[in-house]
Amino acid sequence: MxxxxxxxxxxxxxxxxxxxxxxxxxxxxxxxxxxxxxxxxxxxxxxxxxxxxxxxxxxxxxxxxxxxxxxxxxxxxxxxxxxxxxxxxxxxxNSYIGKTSGSSGHPFSFAxxxxxxxxxxxxxxxxxxxxxxxxxxxxxxxxxxxxxxxxxxxxxxxxxxxxxxxxxxxxxxxxxxxxxxxxxxxxxxxxxxxxxxxxxxxxxxxxxxxxxxxxxxxxxxxxxxxxxxxxxxxxxxxxxxxxxxxxxxxxxxxxxxxxxxxxxxxxxxxxxxxxxxxxxxxxxxxxxxxxxxxxxxxxxxxxxxxxxxxxxxxxxxxxxxxxxxxxxxxxxxGRTSDVAKLADGKIVPGLTFYYVTKTIIDDTGNTKEFVVTQTKMDSFEIEYVRDTEFNTEETTKIAEAVEKYVGKNLKVNFKRKQSLTRSKSGKLKQFTSLID
CATH class of the missing domain: 3.40.50.12780 (ANL, N-terminal domain)
Structure with missing residues (x-):
C-alpha cells in the first residue's frame, strides 16, 4: 500500500x-x-x-x-x-499552507x-x-x-x-x-x-x-x-x-x-x-x-x-x-551553517535555530530579519530588524525556545538594528559561531 x-x-x-x-x-x-x-x-x-x-x-x-x-x-x-x-x-x-525555515533570515508564510x-x-x-x-x-x-x-x-x-x-x-x-x-x-x-x-x-x-x-x-x-x-x-x-x-x-x-x-x-x-x-x-x-x-x-x-x-x-x-x-x-x-558547541559537550547544528525561529515568526510580518551568533559557550546574541523592540513576554518566549531546542542555562541577548550585515553575496547567514 x-x-x-x-x-x-x-x-x-x-x-x-x-x-x-x-x-x-x-x-x-x-x-x-x-x-x-x-x-x-x-x-x-x-x-x-x-x-x-x-x-x-x-x-x-x-x-x-x-x-x-x-x-x-x-x-x-x-x-x-x-x-x-x-x-x-x-x-x-483549501490551500497548502507552510512557513519558510528562516534560514536566510527572512521568515514568512506561503501558500x-x-x-x-x-x-x-x-x-x-x-x-x-x-x-x-x-x-x-x-x-x-x-x-x-x-x-x-x-x-x-x-x-x-x-x-x-x-x-x-x-x-x-x-x-x-x-x-x-x-x-x-x-x-x-x-x-x-x-x-x-x-x-x-x-x-x-x-x-x-x-x-x-x-x-x-x-x-x-x-x-x-x-x-x-x-x-x-x-x-x-x-x-x-x-x-x-x-x-x-x-x-x-x-x-x-x-x-x-x-x-x-x-x-x-x-x-x-x-x-x-x-x-x-x-x-x-x-x-x-x-x-x-x-x-x-x-x-x-x-x-x-x-x-x-x-x-x-x-x-x-x-x-x-x-x-x-x-x-x-x-x-x-x-x-x-549559499546555505552553509556552523554548529553550536556547548560547555557540556553538546553539539547542535546551526539549523536547529530553525525551530527557535518558529517563536519569532508571526504572520503580521513584524520581524523582518534576524541572525543568531554564538559569542561564548553559554551565550547567544540575536540581532533583529523590527519596528519595535521585543517586549519582555516575547524575549522570554524566545529564551524558552532556546532552552528547549538548544540547551539549558544559556544567556540570550537581543539587539534591535536598522539593518543587518550581509555577506559578499548579499545573503544573510542565520547562524554563526564565534567559538573555535
Missing part, C-alpha cells in the same frame, strides 16, 4: 492529475520546450494580475512589455499577512494550491527514482529536527510513519547520541539517509573515528541525500567513505519545492517542469550560462499565491551545457 500517496489523496491533493500533467510535460520535444516555458510564464503572470490583488499592487503601474520588465520579488515583499496575498477563490483551508503541491511531491519522487528510491516504499533515516511541543511533535511523528521516515533528531549530536544513531542502523533496514548536510557530516566523522562503514552494518542502504546546507567536495568524500553509498546533493525550498537534484551522472539538474529558474545580474537582467548571479525562481503552476521572479537569496551559475528542458546548475553559493 502506498500510504504516502493515499494520505495526499485523502487530503484532496489531486495526485493522479499531477502525475498525468508531469508525464505530458516530459513528452514535450526538446525543440518545443522553450515555447512551453514561455507560454506557462505568460499564463501565470496573467492569472495573478487578474486574480490577485497583492500581485496587482506589487506590479503597480509598471508597463510590462518583456519578461525582464517584471520586478524581482524578494522575501521582504512577502512579509505581510498571508490572507492578503492569496488569489481570489483561495483561502487557508500553494493543491495541484501545485501535488506536482511538487510527484516531482520529488521522480527525481528520487533516478537513484532507486521510491518515496512510497523506501525507508528513510531522516536527520532533521522536530517540533518539541506536543501537537507539533505528534503531527510530525504521524507524518513520518505515513511517509516511511524514521526520525534522527539533530538537536543533540554528542557522541552518546551518535552512538544511539549507529545502534538504530544495526536494527533497521534503511534504504537511504536524508537530512541536513552538517548533521550527516558529523555522524560520518563519528563513523570514521570508529573505523565503521555504515553500509557494512546496514547492507540495505543505497543512497545518502543531503540538503539545506552547502555540500563541499571534501565533505562529500568524507560522507561517502563513512556511509559507503553515493551522496546526492538536493537543493530545494519549502515555498517552491525542488529546485535542483543531482542525477547519476553527477549533474545538478534544475527543475524545469514546474519551475522557471533564471540567473540575473545586479540590475535584474537575465544572465547567460557561465555567469554568476542571483537565483530567481518562478512557480509556473501556483495559482494560490504568486511566486514570480522570486529571489531566493542564493548566488548561482548555470552550466554552459544547459538547455531549456535540461538546465544544469554549475555551482551554488
Amino acid at each position: 502506498d500510504w504516502f500517496k493515499l494520505s495526499l489523496q485523502l487530503n484532496k491533493f489531486p495526485v493522479n492529475r499531477a502525475r498525468k500533467m508531469l508525464d505530458e510535460i516530459d513528452q514535450i520535444p526538446v525543440n518545443q520546450y522553450q515555447n512551453f516555458i514561455e507560454t506557462k510564464k505568460k499564463e501565470i503572470v496573467d492569472y495573478h494580475l487578474n486574480n490577485n490583488n497583492f500581485y496587482k499592487g506589487f506590479i503597480g503601474d509598471r508597463s510590462i512589455e518583456n519578461w525582464e520588465d517584471i520586478p524581482i520579488m524578494s522575501k521582504t515583499n512577502l512579509q505581510q499577512p498571508l490572507e492578503q496575498r492569496l488569489s481570489d477563490g483561495f483561502n487557508l483551508k 500553494k494550491d493543491k495541484l501545485c503541491h501535488a506536482m511538487a511531491w510527484e516531482g520529488f519522487n521522480d527525481h528520487y527514482n533516478w537513484h532507486g528510491i521510491d518515496l512510497n516504499k523506501s525507508l528513510q533515516a531522516r536527520f532533521y529536527g522536530i517540533p518539541l511541543d506536543f501537537y507539533g511533535n505528534l503531527q510530525e511523528r504521524i507524518k513520518d510513519r505515513i511517509s516511511l521516515r524514521r526520525r534522527f533528531s539533530i538537536f543533540d549530536l554528542s557522541e552518546m547520541k551518535l552512538q544511539n544513531f549507529l545502534d538504530r542502523f544495526k536494527k533497521s533496514k534503511f534504504d537511504y539517509l536524508n537530512g541536513y548536510t552538517s548533521a550527516i557530516l558529523l555522524f560520518s566523522k563519528f563513523l570514521k573515528k570508529k573505523e565503521i562503514v555504515l553500509k557494512e552494518i546496514c547492507p540495505s542502504l543505497k543512497l545518502c541525500i543531503v540538503t539545506s546546507e552547502r555540500l563541499f567536495d571534501k565533505d562529500k568524500k568524507i560522507i561517502e567513505e563513512a556511509i559507503g553509498v553515493p551522496v546526492v546533493n538536493e537543493y530545494g525550498a519549502s515555498e517552491v519545492g525542488l529546485i535542483a537534484f543531482e542525477n547519476p551522472e553527477e549533474e545538478w539538474c534544475l527543475n524545469s517542469r514546474d519551475l522557471f529558474i533564471e540567473i540575473v545580474d545586479k540590475n535584474n537582467k537575465t544572465l547567460p550560462p557561465g555567469e554568476e548571479g542571483k537565483v530567481v525562481i518562478t512557480s509556473l503552476f501556483n495559482k494560490a499565491h504568486p511566486i514570480i521572479r522570486y529571489a531566493i537569496g542564493d548566488i548561482g551559475v548555470l552550466s554552459k551545457k544547459s538547455t531549456p528542458k535540461k538546465p544544469i546548475l554549475e555551482s551554488l553559493i
